[in-house]
Amino acid sequence: MNTLKRIDPRRPFTITAEGLKRITLGMTAGAAGSLEPVAASAAAHREQVKARRTTAAPQRVVLVAAHADRGALDDHARQTLAGAALIADTLTEVVLLVFGEFTGDAAALGADKLIELPMFDRRRFAPLDELNALAACVAAYAPVHVFLPDNATGDGDLGRRYAAAANASVATHVVEIDATHVASYVHANTAFAARSLPDVVLLAPNAVEPKLPFVGAGERVVWRFDGASAGAGGGANADARKITVRDLGIEEIDAAQLALEEADFIVSAGNGVSDVPAFERLAATLGAAIGASRVAVDDGKFTRDKQIGATGKTVEASVYIAFGISGAVQHLQGIKDCRHVIAVNLDASAPIAKRANLTVIADARETIAALNEAAAAARHARGTGAALLNSSAVAEGALA
Numbered sequence: 116m117n118t119l120k121r122i123d124p125r126r127p128f129t130i131t132a133e134g135l136k137r138i139t140l141g142m143t144a145g146a147a148g149s150l151e152p153v154a155a156s157a158a159a160h161r162e163q164v165k166a167r168r169t170t171a172a173p174q175r176v177v178l179v180a181a182h183a184d185r186g187a188l189d190d191h192a193r194q195t196l197a198g199a200a201l202i203a204d205t206l207t208e209v210v211l212l213v214f215g216e217f218t219g220d221a222a223a224l225g226a227d228k229l230i231e232l233p234m235f236d237r238r239r240f241a242p243l244d245e246l247n248a249l250a251a252c253v254a255a256y257a258p259v260h261v262f263l264p265d266n267a268t269g270d271g272d273l274g275r276r277y278a279a280a281a282n283a284s285v286a287t288h289v290v291e292i293d294a295t296h297v298a299s300y301v302h303a304n305t306a307f308a309a310r311s312l313p314d315v316v317l318l319a320p321n322a323v324e325p326k327l328p329f330v331g332a333g334e335r336v337v338w339r340f341d342g343a344s345a346g347a348g349g350g351a352n353a354d355a356r357k358i359t360v361r362d363l364g365i366e367e368i369d370a371a372q373l374a375l376e377e378a379d380f381i382v383s384a385g386n387g388v389s390d391v392p393a394f395e396r397l398a399a400t401l402g403a404a405i406g407a408s409r410v411a412v413d414d415g416k417f418t419r420d421k422q423i424g425a426t427g428k429t430v431e432a433s434v435y436i437a438f439g440i441s442g443a444v445q446h447l448q449g450i451k452d453c454r455h456v457i458a459v460n461l462d463a464s465a466p467i468a469k470r471a472n473l474t475v476i477a478d479a480r481e482t483i484a485a486l487n488e489a490a491a492a493a494r495h496a497r498g499t500g501a502a503l504l505n506s507s508a509v510a511e512g513a514l515a
């Protein structure tokens with residue numbers, strides 16, 4: 116039985132895109148696991164149909180380029196696209212160029228046109244081919260500005276390469292933007308510099324709220340990119356083509372050896388996890404790094420280097436599964452940059468549910484045992500001893 120403190124179990128909760136939230140007053144919450152109030156409120160909060168940002172004939176283009184991550188744009192890329200859509204006037208078309216396969220809803224993210232280049236993959240290092248593709252796209256659409264997320268996973272580098280090759284004006288680490296200016300911190304963050312919008316805008320994270328009150332046209336454009344000739348067509352890359360780049364590939368290492376700060380997939384245990392060996396078996400099966408709350412570490416269940424939070428590590432995983440963690444503010448501080456948070460907790464009103472994209476109201480021990488069993492069954496069916504699940508499979512399955 117759970118004897119741990121709950122915030123206020125009588126307060127009602129409902130499910131939203133951000134996870135479970137207690138936003139409806141005067142409604143009695145059902146017992147944990149009861150679907151009735153959840154289903155009713157989900158219907159009430161169904162997304163309203165949004166209007167198109169503009170239907171006028173476009174006279175200008177703003178180009179947004181970003182790498183996809185497993186078929187989707189990450190938060191930073193979405194913010195960048197939203198930034199372009201928010202500052203575009205009614206005669207400006209927002210064209211989204213995605214490096215890699217993209218299965219998301221471009222219109223909902225604010226794009227009027229989508230060009231997908233599935234031949235590129237974040238796992239393959241092809242900076243010159245990408246530069247050629249971007250230059251060719253710029254040559255085709257003549258955008259007034261090119262926006263990219265200023266990240267360390269390909270886009271920041273591509274934007275700088277493009278600006279240098281095309282001799283374009285550029286602003287990097289842009290933390291503030293509107294239709295007339297961009298601004299960045301300079302001189303080791305001691306000063307704030309502003310200027311008019313340059314040719315290339317590299318946006319820092321969280322400069323834009325990505326929730327848009329409108330949608331774009333979202334028209335998918337079939338665009339044949341010929342890597343061999345596009346550089347010449349783009350005209351921005353003659354010197355760059357003389358440089359050769361050798362892709363040494365990505366070395367896979369055991370998730371347990373990975374520094375938590377670098378892990379893309381973390382399973383984390385709190386005070387609600389009692390069967391630590393089963394939890395560790397699950398982490399090994401999923402190929403996930405192990406994290407823990409401070410209480411679990413203080414109890415001696417995990418070493419101090421596993422602690423996540425204000426006085427532990429800050430992590431940026433794509434998938435963070437919190438088993439039996441309440442979500443105290445000090446813990447949440449350590450996972451603020453995680454992309455998908457999945458909580459497994461007996462208490463639907465635990466603060467972690469507010470942060471989680473998906474909350475499973477269930478016993479941690481039973482859930483871990485069920486996942487271990489499912490992995491064993493899958494392993495048996497496929498006749499292999501190798502880890503069978505990976506972070507993207509879990510994330511997609513859980514968040515579908």
Ligand SMILES: Cc1cc2nc3c(=O)[nH]c(=O)nc-3n(C[C@H](O)[C@H](O)[C@H](O)COP(=O)(O)OP(=O)(O)OC[C@H]3O[C@@H](n4cnc5c(N)ncnc54)[C@H](O)[C@@H]3O)c2cc1C
Pocket residue numbers: 117119384385386387388407408409410411422423424425426427428438439440441442443444445446449459460461462465477478479480
């Ligand atoms: C200065 C300071 C710094 C701190 N730094 C950190 C830090 O870096 N990191 C950190 O994590 N904490 C930190 N803390 C502690 C923090 O405030 C919390 O006490 C701690 O995070 C709680 O850990 P927990 O969620 O595992 O445990 P609890 O608060 O005990 O919560 C356990 C959760 O598990 C759920 N549960 C119980 N049984 C089950 C079950 N069988 N199945 C499923 N769910 C179950 C409960 O509903 C509850 O939500 C700090 C505190 C202070 C004051």
